[in-house]
Amino acid sequence: xxxxxxxxxxxxxLAWTTALRESPYGYPLLxxxxxxxxVVFAGLVITMDLRLAGLAFNQAPLAQIQQRLLPWQIGTxxxxxxxGILLFCVDPLRYYRNVLFLAKLTFLLLAxxxxxxxxxxxxxxxxEGWDQDSSVIAMARLAGVASLVLWSLTIIAGRLIPNxxx
Amino acid sequence: xxMKTFLGVxxxxxxxxxxxxxxxxxxAAEYDATEPLTLTGVVxxxxxxxxxxxxxxxxxxxxxxxxxxxxxxxxxxxxxRHGLRKVDFTDGMTATVKAYQAKTDPTLANGxxxxxxxxxxxxxxxxxxxxxxxxxxxxxxxx
Numbered sequence: 001x002x003x004x005x006x007x008x009x010x011x012x013x014l015a016w017t018t019a020l021r022e023s024p025y026g027y028p029l030l031x032x033x034x035x036x037x038x039v040v041f042a043g044l045v046i047t048m049d050l051r052l053a054g055l056a057f058n059q060a061p062l063a064q065i066q067q068r069l070l071p072w073q074i075g076t077x078x079x080x081x082x083x084g085i086l087l088f089c090v091d092p093l094r095y096y097r098n099v100l101f102l103a104k105l106t107f108l109l110l111a112x113x114x115x116x117x118x119x120x121x122x123x124x125x126x127x128e129g130w131d132q133d134s135s136v137i138a139m140a141r142l143a144g145v146a147s148l149v150l151w152s153l154t155i156i157a158g159r160l161i162p163n164x165x166x
Numbered sequence: 167x168x169m170k171t172f173l174g175v176x177x178x179x180x181x182x183x184x185x186x187x188x189x190x191x192x193x194a195a196e197y198d199a200t201e202p203l204t205l206t207g208v209v210x211x212x213x214x215x216x217x218x219x220x221x222x223x224x225x226x227x228x229x230x231x232x233x234x235x236x237x238x239x240x241x242x243x244x245x246x247r248h249g250l251r252k253v254d255f256t257d258g259m260t261a262t263v264k265a266y267q268a269k270t271d272p273t274l275a276n277g278x279x280x281x282x283x284x285x286x287x288x289x290x291x292x293x294x295x296x297x298x299x300x301x302x303x304x305x306x307x308x309x
Binding site: 020028163165 | 191195214215216217218241242243246252
């Protein structure tokens, strides 16, 4: 445990993390882009989840919605994560001691595992057959609802991080 | 259909729940606007940082004991806008801070106005504080 703290103390003391922490423009820009990327990512995920859960866009083939949105989701998740990692590096000890940050990471991990499980289970099945395969439809419903709940919790916990800021 | 409506409400509700609070966290949630403080003491150190800066101030209590205050102030961009710079502080200097007491933590406060020994005063309040005129006090030309 103390070696983690020591690593974070070292990270916090680096010239570039200190400069970013004390910067008038750099930090607000970083924080704003983190939120902006999350907003776009969340929109893309919610759109897909609504289809997976069978709540919207049901005329469109399941696989089409899921596979078309995936590259855009990755394209917005990666910069969200990178800006998030940078924000963490700027003040690692405050995040490490923040229970809501740990909650956010847990929900994020679960949301990732949920997506991964769906991809693994459907990767062998040809996309054209998804809408006729009742097992895929059932899996999609479960994965879609789980994704809506887990990403919502991730965002809510993330938004609440500053309420546990010391 | 009922299931759909239920899930829709659940999702909207979940996002709605994230709404309260502005900027980083609301002033009213953490600090008591009816508990103003005037703290004079030794600046132990200033944590010039995002998303909030902090002044660590040692004051002398009536019984002679030293009390260590952690005073939340604005972010570097806002402090710079009000004319305050990191180099205006030297550890160990004396200063007076007008602030508001935190609701739960007895050693935490939210800074509003900083008065330095050389006579200069600076608005150091963060977004969402009470409308107490601290800003115009620090910038007399605003009056």
